[in-house]
Amino acid sequence: MDFKEVILQYVDYKVILDNLPMYFDGLVMTVQLVFISLVIGLCMAVPLAVLRLSKNRWVAWPVWLYTYFFRGTPLLVQLFLIYYGMGQFIDLNASSIGAFFKDAYYCALVAFTLNTAAYTTEIIRGAMKETPRGEIEAAKAYGMSYFQTFYRIILPSAFRRALPAYCNEVVFMLHGSAIAGVVTIMDITGVARVVYSRFYTPFEAFIFAGLLYMMLTFLIVWAFKQLEHRWLAHLRPRS
Amino acid sequence: MKKIMMMVVVFALSATAAAKEWKTVRIGVEGAYPPFSYTTESGEVKGFDIDIANALCQSMKVKCKMVPQDWDGMIPSLLSRKFDAIIASMSITEERKQKVDFTDKYYHTPVRFVRKKGADIAISPEGLKGKVVGVQRSTTSDRYLTDVYGEAVTIKRYSTQDEAYLDMKAGRLDLLLGDIIPLSDGFLKKEGGDNYEFFGPTISDQKWFGEGIGIAIRKQNKDLKDLFNKAIKQIRADGTYDKIQKRYFDFDIYGQ
Structure with a gap:
C-alpha cells in the first residue's frame, strides 16, 4: 500500500464531488459580497480621506472616530451589532428600513462595507499625505485650482502609492468575509459548515473551502501585480 | 519512512481498539439547548442531559468529565477522541449510525x-x-x-x-x-x-x-456501550431517572 492509497482511504473526496454545486453557490456568494462591499467602501473612502485630512477639527474628528471604531473592533462584533442589534431597536417587519436589515445578506454587506471603508480611508489618507510637496507646488505654479490639483495630481499619485497596501486590504476583506456564515449566509465557509456537519467530514469540507479562498487570493494578488506593473512603472528600476 | 508511518498508524489503531478498564469517561455535552443543557452565568454546563450523565456515571462507578462542545462538531470530536461519549440529546438515526454506535434511548419526544x-x-x-x-x-x-x-x-x-x-x-x-x-x-x-x-x-x-435520543459511542468501544445500557436500565429501575425527570418536566419524557 503506498502513500496515495493511505490518503484516499482516509480522505473522503466524494463528499466534495457530490456537493460541488453547493460550493459553487457559496463561491458566488462570497465573491459578490466582498466585491460589492469593496466597491462601495472605496467610493466612500476617497471623500472620507479628504475630510480626515481637513485642517478643520470638526470635520476631521468625526471621520477619525469612525475609522478608529471600525479598525479597533473585530469584524465579527460589528456584524453581530448590525445583525442581532438592529432587531432590538427597529421592528424588522414594519418599515422599509426594517425589511433591509431583516435580510442577513444586507446586514453583512453593511458591516463589510463600513469596515473596509474605514481601513481604505486610512490607506488613502496616508498615501495623500505623502504626496511630494514639489508636485503640488508645480501644479500651483501652472495655475491649477484646488480641485484641478486634487483630481490631476494628488488623487492619481495617491492611488498609485496606495496600491500595494490596498491589495492587502482586499485580501483581508476576502478572508474576513468567512464570518458571514455565522449569520446564516451560505458563503464558502457557510457551505463548508453544512457539509461538515451533515457528513461529519471536517477535514474534507474545510480543506476544500481553504483551497477556494486560496484560489481567490492568488487571483487578487495576480490582478494587483498587473495593475502595479502598469501604474507603478515609473518606480521600476531600469533594466 | 512510509513503512514507519504505517506502523505508527497500525499501532495507534490497535492500541485503542483493545479493551480497557474504564476509570474516567469523558462526555461531550452541548450547553445551549435548555432545559436539556444550558450554560450558567459562571460558565458551568447544567441541565437534564448533564444530570442523566452524572447519574449514569455513578451507576457505572466511573469518574465523569464533562466536555462542552458545539453541536456542529459533536460527532467529529467523538471520532477524534476529544471525548468518549455524547450525551447531548442526540437522536438515534440511520445516518449517524454509519459513523457511531448508539446505546438504547434515554428519552423520546417529538x-x-x-x-x-x-x-x-x-x-x-x-x-x-x-x-x-x-x-x-x-x-x-x-x-x-x-x-x-x-x-x-x-x-x-x-x-x-x-x-x-x-x-x-x-x-x-x-x-x-x-x-x-x-x-x-x-x-x-x-x-x-x-x-x-x-x-x-x-x-x-x-x-x-429514529428511535429516540441515545448516547453516541465510538464503534470500537462496544464495552462502553454495554456499560451505558446497563446503567440506563438501572437508573430507570431504581427511581433515579424519575427523580431527575421531575426536576425538569411534569410528564414522562421516556416515551413508550
Missing part, C-alpha cells in the same frame, strides 16, 4: 412547528411556500425540513437553538421547527415567548427522527 400567534400559515407544501423556517444545523429537524419541505420553504440554519430564538423574536423567521421541550421551555415560556405558539401536529416519523 418535534413541532412554532409560529407567531395567529400567523396565517398552513402546514403543507403550498401553505408553507415562501416561508422562512429556522432550525438548528444538522439536527433531525433540519434533515426532515430539508427532505420534506426543502423545495417550498427557505431554511435558515443556526449553530445553536438559542440563535434561532433570537432571530424569531427579531422577526426574521416565520416558523421554528424543533423538539417540543426546548421550544417550550427555552422559548415559549421565556420572556417574550408568549407571542408565539405551537401549531400543527407533533412530528416523529421514524424515518427522520
Whole structure:
C-alpha cells in the first residue's frame, strides 16, 4: 500500500464531488459580497480621506472616530451589532428600513462595507499625505485650482502609492468575509459548515473551502501585480 | 519512512481498539439547548442531559468529565477522541449510525412547528411556500425540513437553538421547527415567548427522527456501550431517572 492509497482511504473526496454545486453557490456568494462591499467602501473612502485630512477639527474628528471604531473592533462584533442589534431597536417587519436589515445578506454587506471603508480611508489618507510637496507646488505654479490639483495630481499619485497596501486590504476583506456564515449566509465557509456537519467530514469540507479562498487570493494578488506593473512603472528600476 | 508511518498508524489503531478498564469517561455535552443543557452565568454546563450523565456515571462507578462542545462538531470530536461519549440529546438515526454506535434511548419526544400567534400559515407544501423556517444545523429537524419541505420553504440554519430564538423574536423567521421541550421551555415560556405558539401536529416519523435520543459511542468501544445500557436500565429501575425527570418536566419524557 503506498502513500496515495493511505490518503484516499482516509480522505473522503466524494463528499466534495457530490456537493460541488453547493460550493459553487457559496463561491458566488462570497465573491459578490466582498466585491460589492469593496466597491462601495472605496467610493466612500476617497471623500472620507479628504475630510480626515481637513485642517478643520470638526470635520476631521468625526471621520477619525469612525475609522478608529471600525479598525479597533473585530469584524465579527460589528456584524453581530448590525445583525442581532438592529432587531432590538427597529421592528424588522414594519418599515422599509426594517425589511433591509431583516435580510442577513444586507446586514453583512453593511458591516463589510463600513469596515473596509474605514481601513481604505486610512490607506488613502496616508498615501495623500505623502504626496511630494514639489508636485503640488508645480501644479500651483501652472495655475491649477484646488480641485484641478486634487483630481490631476494628488488623487492619481495617491492611488498609485496606495496600491500595494490596498491589495492587502482586499485580501483581508476576502478572508474576513468567512464570518458571514455565522449569520446564516451560505458563503464558502457557510457551505463548508453544512457539509461538515451533515457528513461529519471536517477535514474534507474545510480543506476544500481553504483551497477556494486560496484560489481567490492568488487571483487578487495576480490582478494587483498587473495593475502595479502598469501604474507603478515609473518606480521600476531600469533594466 | 512510509513503512514507519504505517506502523505508527497500525499501532495507534490497535492500541485503542483493545479493551480497557474504564476509570474516567469523558462526555461531550452541548450547553445551549435548555432545559436539556444550558450554560450558567459562571460558565458551568447544567441541565437534564448533564444530570442523566452524572447519574449514569455513578451507576457505572466511573469518574465523569464533562466536555462542552458545539453541536456542529459533536460527532467529529467523538471520532477524534476529544471525548468518549455524547450525551447531548442526540437522536438515534440511520445516518449517524454509519459513523457511531448508539446505546438504547434515554428519552423520546417529538418535534413541532412554532409560529407567531395567529400567523396565517398552513402546514403543507403550498401553505408553507415562501416561508422562512429556522432550525438548528444538522439536527433531525433540519434533515426532515430539508427532505420534506426543502423545495417550498427557505431554511435558515443556526449553530445553536438559542440563535434561532433570537432571530424569531427579531422577526426574521416565520416558523421554528424543533423538539417540543426546548421550544417550550427555552422559548415559549421565556420572556417574550408568549407571542408565539405551537401549531400543527407533533412530528416523529421514524424515518427522520429514529428511535429516540441515545448516547453516541465510538464503534470500537462496544464495552462502553454495554456499560451505558446497563446503567440506563438501572437508573430507570431504581427511581433515579424519575427523580431527575421531575426536576425538569411534569410528564414522562421516556416515551413508550
